[in-house]
Amino acid sequence: MSTPSQSTSLPSQFTPAEVEGPLYERWIERGYFTADPSSNKPPYTIVIPPPNVTGSLHLGHALQHSIMDALCRRKRMQGYDVLWLPGMDHASIAVQNLVERHLAETEGKGRFDYTREQFIDRAWDWKNEYGGKILGQMRRLGEGVDWSRERFTMDSHLSRAVQTIFKRLYDDGLIYRAERIINWCPRDLTSLSDIEVDHADEPGELVSIRYGSLDGGANSIVVATTRAETMLGDTAVAVHPEDERYQHLIGTTVPLPLTNRQIPIVADEHVDPSFGTGAVKVTPAHDPNDFEIGQRHSLPSLTIMDERAVITVPGPFEGLDRLEARSAVVAALREEGRIVAEKRPYVHAVGHCSRCDTIVEPRLSLQWWVRVETLAKAAGDVVRDGRIEIIPESMTPRYFAWVDGLRDWNISRQLWWGHRIPVWYSPDGSETRCLGPDETAPEGWVQDADVLDTWFSSALWPFSTMGWPEDTADLRKYYPTSVLVTGYDILFFWVVRMTLFGLYAMEDVQPFDQVLLTGIVRDAHGKKMSKSRGNVVDPLVWMDAYGADAVRMSLLQGANPGADQAVNEEWVVGARNFCNKLWNATRFAMLNGATVAGELPSDLSGADAWIISRLNGVISEVDDLYERYEFAKMADLLYHFAWDEVCDWYLELSKVTLADEATAPATRRVLGEVLDTLLRLLHPAIPYVTDALWPTLTGGQSLVIAAWPVSDTGRIDKDAEAEIADLQAVINEVRRFRSDQGIRPSQRIPAQLTGLATHEAAVRTLLRLQEPEADFAATASLTTSTGVVVELDLSGTIDVAAERARLSKDLAAAQKELVTNAGKLGNESFTGKAPEDVIAKVRSRAEAAEAEIARIDAALAALPDA
RNA sequence: GUCCCGUUAGCUCAGCUGGUUAGAGCGGCUCGUUUACACCGAGUAGGUCGGCGGUUCGAAUCCGUCACGGGACACCA
Numbered sequence: 001m002s003t004p005s006q007s008t009s010l011p012s013q014f015t016p017a018e019v020e021g022p023l024y025e026r027w028i029e030r031g032y033f034t035a036d037p038s039s040n041k042p043p044y045t046i047v048i049p050p051p052n053v054t055g056s057l058h059l060g061h062a063l064q065h066s067i068m069d070a071l072c073r074r075k076r077m078q079g080y081d082v083l084w085l086p087g088m089d090h091a092s093i094a095v096q097n098l099v100e101r102h103l104a105e106t107e108g109k110g111r112f113d114y115t116r117e118q119f120i121d122r123a124w125d126w127k128n129e130y131g132g133k134i135l136g137q138m139r140r141l142g143e144g145v146d147w148s149r150e151r152f153t154m155d156s157h158l159s160r161a162v163q164t165i166f167k168r169l170y171d172d173g174l175i176y177r178a179e180r181i182i183n184w185c186p187r188d189l190t191s192l193s194d195i196e197v198d199h200a201d202e203p204g205e206l207v208s209i210r211y212g213s214l215d216g217g218a219n220s221i222v223v224a225t226t227r228a229e230t231m232l233g234d235t236a237v238a239v240h241p242e243d244e245r246y247q248h249l250i251g252t253t254v255p256l257p258l259t260n261r262q263i264p265i266v267a268d269e270h271v272d273p274s275f276g277t278g279a280v281k282v283t284p285a286h287d288p289n290d291f292e293i294g295q296r297h298s299l300p301s302l303t304i305m306d307e308r309a310v311i312t313v314p315g316p317f318e319g320l321d322r323l324e325a326r327s328a329v330v331a332a333l334r335e336e337g338r339i340v341a342e343k344r345p346y347v348h349a350v351g352h353c354s355r356c357d358t359i360v361e362p363r364l365s366l367q368w369w370v371r372v373e374t375l376a377k378a379a380g381d382v383v384r385d386g387r388i389e390i391i392p393e394s395m396t397p398r399y400f401a402w403v404d405g406l407r408d409w410n411i412s413r414q415l416w417w418g419h420r421i422p423v424w425y426s427p428d429g430s431e432t433r434c435l436g437p438d439e440t441a442p443e444g445w446v447q448d449a450d451v452l453d454t455w456f457s458s459a460l461w462p463f464s465t466m467g468w469p470e471d472t473a474d475l476r477k478y479y480p481t482s483v484l485v486t487g488y489d490i491l492f493f494w495v496v497r498m499t500l501f502g503l504y505a506m507e508d509v510q511p512f513d514q515v516l517l518t519g520i521v522r523d524a525h526g527k528k529m530s531k532s533r534g535n536v537v538d539p540l541v542w543m544d545a546y547g548a549d550a551v552r553m554s555l556l557q558g559a560n561p562g563a564d565q566a567v568n569e570e571w572v573v574g575a576r577n578f579c580n581k582l583w584n585a586t587r588f589a590m591l592n593g594a595t596v597a598g599e600l601p602s603d604l605s606g607a608d609a610w611i612i613s614r615l616n617g618v619i620s621e622v623d624d625l626y627e628r629y630e631f632a633k634m635a636d637l638l639y640h641f642a643w644d645e646v647c648d649w650y651l652e653l654s655k656v657t658l659a660d661e662a663t664a665p666a667t668r669r670v671l672g673e674v675l676d677t678l679l680r681l682l683h684p685a686i687p688y689v690t691d692a693l694w695p696t697l698t699g700g701q702s703l704v705i706a707a708w709p710v711s712d713t714g715r716i717d718k719d720a721e722a723e724i725a726d727l728q729a730v731i732n733e734v735r736r737f738r739s740d741q742g743i744r745p746s747q748r749i750p751a752q753l754t755g756l757a758t759h760e761a762a763v764r765t766l767l768r769l770q771e772p773e774a775d776f777a778a779t780a781s782l783t784t785s786t787g788v789v790v791e792l793d794l795s796g797t798i799d800v801a802a803e804r805a806r807l808s809k810d811l812a813a814a815q816k817e818l819v820t821n822a823g824k825l826g827n828e829s830f831t832g833k834a835p836e837d838v839i840a841k842v843r844s845r846a847e848a849a850e851a852e853i854a855r856i857d858a859a860l861a862a863l864p865d866a
Numbered sequence: 867g868u869c870c871c872g873u874u875a876g877c878u879c880a881g882c883u884g885g886u887u888a889g890a891g892c893g894g895c896u897c898g899u900u901u902a903c904a905c906c907g908a909g910u911a912g913g914u915c916g917g918c919g920g921u922u923c924g925a926a927u928c929c930g931u932c933a934c935g936g937g938a939c940a941c942c943a
Contacts, residue, residue: 012903199941206943225943272942280943289942349941397870398938524878557891558879566878570892577905588902632880636890651902739909745898768900813887829923838885845886
């Protein structure tokens with residue numbers, strides 16, 4: 001350590017705006033955040049969940065990034081070779097929507113007014129503009145990411161990784177093309193995976209329609225539906241095989257109303273005989289369940305709508321939108337007298353496109369699929385056998401529920417922005433070929449028009465970013481990553497898929513050892529932040545007002561594992577105040593000659609020994625809390641240690657020892673030690689303020705590369721802690737007495753102290769008690785719980801009523817304590833069954849309560865009559 | 867419908883492998899220019915721990931049940 005600076009030039013307030021920018025520049029210039037696979041330090045790796053290039057970071061990102069930065073900074077200080085890899089996701093459908101909207105607004109054109117190439121160029125322009133905004137926010141927050149390894153899911157190398165794994169899966173038979181019912185968005189004109197569909201309960205209307213003869217006889221059947229227009233595509237009516245009402249109809253046909261088609265009546269287990277009439281119309285091309293029934297009974301699938309959900313069946317309904325068609329069909333059926341029961345309100349779940357909220361249309365379509373069965377089994381096993389640990393553990397059932405029930409994954413999207421499916425078709429369509437990144441298609445062959453689901457490339461993120469499929473130094477050193485930090489809301493979207501593909505691509509090595517799931521950041525009243533509610537907070541606004549450290553600290557203070565957290569501006573204000581407190585504590589230390597030079601004296605006493613003891617205890621606690629990802633508790637511990645113990649007690653007590661040349665040198669060294677260590681401990685959470693102070697205090701380079709404190713258990717001194725606890729008790733009790741008596745805090749009072757073994761100077765200074773002079777005459781006296789008698793010379797009479805009230809209150813508390821504990825001791829069940837140590841504890845508490853009662857009784861008796 | 871989480875001070879949350887007078891931050895009230903900090907200091911008020919029942923010597927903590935809130939998944943026309 002170089003010569004400590006005695007600079008006292010610190011201003012009396014911390015101003016984040018002046019510190020943050022230059023400090024971040026310095027960290028980057030010095031290359032502190034650049035990982036070095038050739039170093040022999042052990043690796044610690046986190047890949048950032050790539051934010052969508054759709055705009056800006058929200059508070060949820062700020063929380064996760066604060067956590068990741070804290071983890072990485074601590075590990076770096078502990079001597080690890082840390083790789084924190086940043087990047088962004090191309091977010092296929094989300095970005096395409098935004099670019100379409102943007103073009104519509106600025107140029108008044110739709111997607112199909114552009115060629116595919118033109119549109120993709122526009123999307124890249126958009127990415128370059130908004131991506132930069134996100135990176136700026138990350139710098140502002142102080143994130144120690146390795147910018148030399150920044151990645152984007154559509155970088156050429158990552159695209160090669162996508163194509164490579166696609167081909168491997170294809171060659172292994174794990175990717176196939178098939179016609180199935182998929183979720184189709186008639187606005188975005190693309191298929192959607194199940195998790196891109198949000199279900200919402202909505203009121204609908206159930207209409208009952210009579211198929212077959214109109215006389216109500218045995219050769220007719222009534223079905224109920226909320227989607228009357230789909231009857232145009234019915235190819236059967238299904239009933240339960242054991243439904244006695246319909247036995248005679250099974251195997252027969254009925255004419256489909258409004259058309260000339262005959263459709264069969266089939267028996268299928270899927271039908272619930274207790275619902276409605278127990279008969280279901282079957283539209284295989286427009287309903288997933290009906291499709292399955294259709295498969296079981298070899299029914300034809302009739303597609304009756306086009307991509308925009310407009311009816312294509314020739315006739316009166318052709319050209320109508322599905323909703324217009326619904327009422328038109330009902331009207332036509334009513335005219336024929338086929339509406340049996342009028343519309344009945346019926347609430348049912350309706351699927352909406354999670355990106356544009358349009359009602360999803362189930363549609364029969366030719367798409368690409370990943371066969372997930374074996375992959376999902378492996379992804380489940382890796383958590384079951386503990387190779388991946390999910391934190392908090394309570395989230396694991398949800399993980400299993402997902403992987404164990406995983407259905408084949410529809411990976412093709414009818415979009416332009418994304419990775420194009422690497423499959424080519426021969427000119428006559430007779431041949432299909434999947435190509436790797438270094439292969440080219442024969443002349444005249446045409447590439448599949450679709451792109452891949454965004455999550456396909458995101459699933460490769462932990463290894464595609466490190467150079468896979470090449471065998472790179474980064475991959476060898478940094479894979480598998482140490483911990484994945486993300487919100488529980490994308491456990492399924494992303495975490496599961498990374499696990500599937502990581503195990504597949506990386507020879508059964510999991511992509512991360514741990515998954516740390518954070519909660520959702522909510523507004524001050526626990527409501528989800530959303531644009532429609534108008535309660536979204538831009539982290540930049542708070543950073544501008546209170547500094548990045550304050551935002552980080554307040555988020556960490558609320559970060560309990562897996563739990564959602566409400567944040568409000570008052571917390572950020574409090575965290576800002578804390579940073580300023582730390583600033584001024586360090587300033588005080590430096591003004592008083594704090595030093596880090598030389599060994600810490602081994603024979604410390606009093607407050608010095610106490611605070612060093614506490615400091616070492618706190619170091620171990622902080623380590624433990626970090627290992628358990630208990631950020632809220634870690635932040636709370638350091639907050640209270642710094643504020644309550646260091647600032648409110650130790651700094652005040654140090655003023656006494658600093659005033660005495662005999663004790664001042666040790667205290668200066670201890671002050672230096674305490675502030676030095678405290679700044680190190682806080683640096684991962686609040687990097688700016690700590691690293692603005694620390695080099696000035698210690699003469700060191702930067703906290704980023706400073707060593708993480710190690711607890712010295714030899715410094716734990718229970719005697720010193722007890723000694724200061726007694727001192728605090730005396731001071732607290734006299735302060736309370738003074739306050740109850742209405743004595744102003746600054747008023748100096750002559751006092752006689754007896755029974756105080758040590759620290760008389762501290763007691764007098766902190767309590768503003770003067771030495772008794774010749775004319776000293778005690779007018780008030782109190783005996784503290786530690787047996788110290790304090791006699792005070794108050795100029796006036798004391799407020800006997802106030803004092804009596806105070807003592808009575810204490811007495812009541814002590815009596816309650818005695819009753820509780822003596823009651824337990826008198827209970828044979830308790831003394832017979834409770835463990836010995838609990839009984840001993842209760843006994844000593846009872847005794848302490850008795851002593852307290854005696855003391856207070858005496859004090860009350862000593863009071864003059866009112 | 868299945869599953870998960872929550873219900874503790876005015877607000878937001880800790881505490882819950884059962885055993886201090888149930889804690890913190892913010893907010894409230896009183897006092898205060900004590901030379902690090904008013905982005906401060908000292909003091910203080912405030913809770914029958916959602917309801918009911920059970921287990922236990924002992925329950926905020928364990929079990930059952932109900933109510934309310936949040937969420938995930940699956941959905942029958």
